[in-house]
Amino acid sequence: xxxxxxxxxxxxxxxxxxTRRLFALASVALLGLxxxxxxQRPPRPAPVVSTMTVTKGPLPFVVNANGQIEPNxxxxxxxxxxxxxxxxxxxxxxxxxxGQVLFQIDPRPFRAELERLQSTLARDQATxxxxxxxxxxxxxxxxxxxxxxxxxxxxxxxASALAATVAAGQASLQRARLDLENTxxxxxxxxxxxxxxxxxxxxxxxQADPPLLTINELEPVLVRFTVPEQAFEEMRRxxxxxxxxxxxxVPNVGDTSKKITGTLTFIDNAVDRATGxxxxxxxxxxADRSLWPGQFVSVGLELTVDQDAITVPSEAVxxxxxxxxxxxxxxxxxxxxxxxxxxxxGTLVKLDSGLVGGEQIIIEGQNRLQDGAKVELRSSLSKxxxxxxxxxxxxxxxxxxxxx
Numbered sequence: 001x002x003x004x005x006x007x008x009x010x011x012x013x014x015x016x017x018x019t020r021r022l023f024a025l026a027s028v029a030l031l032g033l034x035x036x037x038x039x040q041r042p043p044r045p046a047p048v049v050s051t052m053t054v055t056k057g058p059l060p061f062v063v064n065a066n067g068q069i070e071p072n073x074x075x076x077x078x079x080x081x082x083x084x085x086x087x088x089x090x091x092x093x094x095x096x097x098x099g100q101v102l103f104q105i106d107p108r109p110f111r112a113e114l115e116r117l118q119s120t121l122a123r124d125q126a127t128x129x130x131x132x133x134x135x136x137x138x139x140x141x142x143x144x145x146x147x148x149x150x151x152x153x154x155x156x157x158x159a160s161a162l163a164a165t166v167a168a169g170q171a172s173l174q175r176a177r178l179d180l181e182n183t184x185x186x187x188x189x190x191x192x193x194x195x196x197x198x199x200x201x202x203x204x205x206x207q208a209d210p211p212l213l214t215i216n217e218l219e220p221v222l223v224r225f226t227v228p229e230q231a232f233e234e235m236r237r238x239x240x241x242x243x244x245x246x247x248x249x250v251p252n253v254g255d256t257s258k259k260i261t262g263t264l265t266f267i268d269n270a271v272d273r274a275t276g277x278x279x280x281x282x283x284x285x286x287a288d289r290s291l292w293p294g295q296f297v298s299v300g301l302e303l304t305v306d307q308d309a310i311t312v313p314s315e316a317v318x319x320x321x322x323x324x325x326x327x328x329x330x331x332x333x334x335x336x337x338x339x340x341x342x343x344x345x346g347t348l349v350k351l352d353s354g355l356v357g358g359e360q361i362i363i364e365g366q367n368r369l370q371d372g373a374k375v376e377l378r379s380s381l382s383k384x385x386x387x388x389x390x391x392x393x394x395x396x397x398x399x400x401x402x403x404x
Contacts, residue, residue, distance in 0.1 A: 046374040049365035051329050052313070056357030059309035059345055060302050061238060067225030067249070067299040069291045071216035072283070073189050077102060078211045079204045080182040083109065092196050096187045096215065103185040103212060105204055110183055114176040121169035128166050131159040191217040216293050221286045223249055223262055225299045226277035238303040241267055247282040248300040249291070260284060260291065264301065310355050311348040316363040317341060326354070327362040327369055329377070334362065336371040 087104035090096060135155040141147045194214040198204060204212070227235070239245055245264040250256060266281035282299070284291060291297070317324050317339065328335045339354030355361075362369070369375065 046376040047365055047368050048378055049362045049375045050378045051360045051362050054310060054312055054355050054357050054359045054361050056308055056310050059306045059311055059350060061304050061306060063227055063231045063235065063301040063303065065225040065227050065299045065301070067223045067297050069293050069295040069297060070222050070224050071218065071293045072220050072222055073217040075188045075215045076211035077185060077213050077215060078207050079105060079185060080206055081105060081110065081179050082206045083183065083204055085198055085200055085202045085204050088196065088200055090193060092193060094193050096190065096193055098187055098190045100187045101184060102187055105183040107180055107183040110176065110180040114173070114180055117169065117173045117176050121166065121173055124162060124166045124169050128159065128162040131162050135159045185212070187215060189215055189217055191215045218289060219286050220283050221291050221293065223247065223282045223284060223297060223299060226275070226279050227301070229271055229276050229278065232278045235303055246302050248302070249284060250298045252296045252298060310351045310357055311345065312351060312361055313347060313363050314344065314349045316361050316366070317349060318366060327366045329360045329362060329375060332374055334369045334371065334373050334375050
């Protein structure tokens with residue numbers, strides 16, 4: 001090669017790293033997808049809520065409690081004499097009337113004792129008649145000096161002693177007659193009998209436990225319940241203690257929809273310091289025997305009626321540390337309104353301030369709301385639902401036809 005000719009240098013090309021090239025392409029693709037998603041994202045739908053109209057009207061003030069049924073009167077039947085049981089005139093669970101014969105104890109020993117006392121009394125009465133005659137004669141003889149004063153006093157003393165003996169004999173005879181009558185045991189009240197503890201042939205002990213049976217009066221019955229001291233003070237403030245208040249009773253088992261009405265008849269004279277409650281009792285006619293002694297019931301004691309009370313469902317009220325509020329619907333938007341919550345009334349709650357009645361209050365879906373947010377009523381969705389339901393029904397019928 002000549003000296004004046006310069007050699008050609010190869011052109012250096014910068015090599016690009018394949019990893020960097022793939023990263024760049026992926027970044028561009030992701031940016032493109034993100035831009036597409038932002039353009040295709042639909043607007044967020046308005047929350048779906050349920051509403052109801054705020055009511056204004058009379059609201060009873062009711063104190064709720066748990067109660068138990070007890071008989072109006074109960075009698076434990078016991079024998080007043082001891083002897084052999086010879087007859088049981090009723091069966092367990094029978095309805096008995098006052099004065100009806102229940103049991104018979106062998107009366108023969110008591111009849112024999114009665115006859116013995118009668119004869120003894122007759123003898124003592126005859127002796128008394130003779131002693132009184134002697135005292136009259138001795139009194140005449142004493143005037144003439146035929147008997148001494150000591151003999152006269154002795155005669156009068158013997159007559160007085162015999163008079164006391166006759167009086168004691170008459171008392172014993174009366175007791176014997178009573179014992180003979182008590183061998184026939186009768187029902188002291190009308191009601192329903194319980195379990196019989198002794199049978200014919202058993203030896204009955206006077207006034208021994210357990211009793212022969214128990215009779216419970218079921219018409220009427222009493223409902224025994226307690227109320228807290230705070231509710232008792234509210235009762236005194238609103239109704240006093242001498243007013244015959246109405247009491248609603250609902251059984252805890254069976255037909256719980258049945259409401260039975262009674263009347264408050266008893267208020268205890270002291271607060272139980274162990275429980276902080278006051279004992280009350282209500283009387284229920286119970287003509288249909290729907291209530292049974294020992295049964296547990298729910299009791300509602302109506303004190304007064306608050307007129308023009310504003311009530312809303314309890315689930316409509318949202319409680320926070322700063323107070324309570326509700327959401328109303330105005331012009332398709334949610335409006336937050338602060339309220340003051342009063343006393344509960346079943347599933348409702350009384351509002352002391354915040355609403356005036358007639359507003360549309362949100363009762364479902366309010367936990368996802370903000371003040372001023374647009375809302376959609378659930379009723380509007382239910383009107384459009386049949387179209388979708390029809391389409392689903394038609395599609396399902398087509399599938400079933402294809403399968404056949």
